[in-house]
Amino acid sequence: MKIQIISLFPEMFEGVLGNSMLWKARDKGIVSYEFVNWRDFGLGPRKQVDDTPYGGGDGMLMMVEPLVAAIEKAKANDPGAKVLLPSPRGHTYKQSDAKRLAKTDKGLIIICPRYEGYDERVTEWVDETFCIGNYVLTGGELPAMVIIDSIVRLLPGVLGGETSAEIESFQQDDKSVEFPQYTRPEDFRGLKVPQVLLSGHHAEIKSWRQKQSRDRL
Ligand code: 4G1
Numbered sequence: 001m002k003i004q005i006i007s008l009f010p011e012m013f014e015g016v017l018g019n020s021m022l023w024k025a026r027d028k029g030i031v032s033y034e035f036v037n038w039r040d041f042g043l044g045p046r047k048q049v050d051d052t053p054y055g056g057g058d059g060m061l062m063m064v065e066p067l068v069a070a071i072e073k074a075k076a077n078d079p080g081a082k083v084l085l086p087s088p089r090g091h092t093y094k095q096s097d098a099k100r101l102a103k104t105d106k107g108l109i110i111i112c113p114r115y116e117g118y119d120e121r122v123t124e125w126v127d128e129t130f131c132i133g134n135y136v137l138t139g140g141e142l143p144a145m146v147i148i149d150s151i152v153r154l155l156p157g158v159l160g161g162e163t164s165a166e167i168e169s170f171q172q173d174d175k176s177v178e179f180p181q182y183t184r185p186e187d188f189r190g191l192k193v194p195q196v197l198l199s200g201h202h203a204e205i206k207s208w209r210q211k212q213s214r215d216r217l
Helices: 010-017 020-027 064-077 095-103 120-125 141-152 165-170 202-214
Strands: 002-007 032-037 082-092 108-111 128-131
Touching (some): 002 010, 010 020, 010 032, 064 120, 108 141
Parallel strands (some): 002 108
16 A cells, blocks of 8 residues: 655654554555655745635635645556545544555555645545544644554554454444453552453453443543
């Protein structure tokens, strides 16, 4: 899977894409990460990519012209790729989206807006818009990284033997919550591991975990 990222701050991705699992996926040739230099498509001698909003209002918006040029450049590299736009106006990104996107053998082009957002007309060049939650962020880079991490770990051959089939099986579509887990020691300053987990009764452990998975903290 070819993942192309349109960002003004590609260095923000170094730590995340350089981490073991996302890097190993690249080493194994399962995924590639490429950056399109948005600034290259900026207008005028200052290579401008943002401008003030029509109708007034605070801040700046990503201009449609440089952004569409960047998308077209990415499309020329990978004509079948899907264009994703993280946006507070998108529908909430879920595990079912990660699964669906991991299954398609299409490449991805992910746009990372800055400032107050983008000229709405760019959405004509976008296939899907996602929101990772309701809070204000400084840019689309972190949502892009969330989306990449959630997809790449699902690509065949990435997790190898590390897949927790148990956890995944609890993950029925988007509703489940993880159960609490414990490792050594059995007693930490008087805080004990639930007895059922030490019992060896697999059926009881399974039902305890299912019950815990339903209750959020
Ligand atoms: C209005 C949060 C604006 C933010 C209302 C989750 C947030 C992209 C996301 C904003 C962004 C709310 C996301 C806001 C995001 C342009 C650049 C938009 C950053 C930007 C609740 C700033 N999931 N936010 N505006 O944060 O891109 O995907």
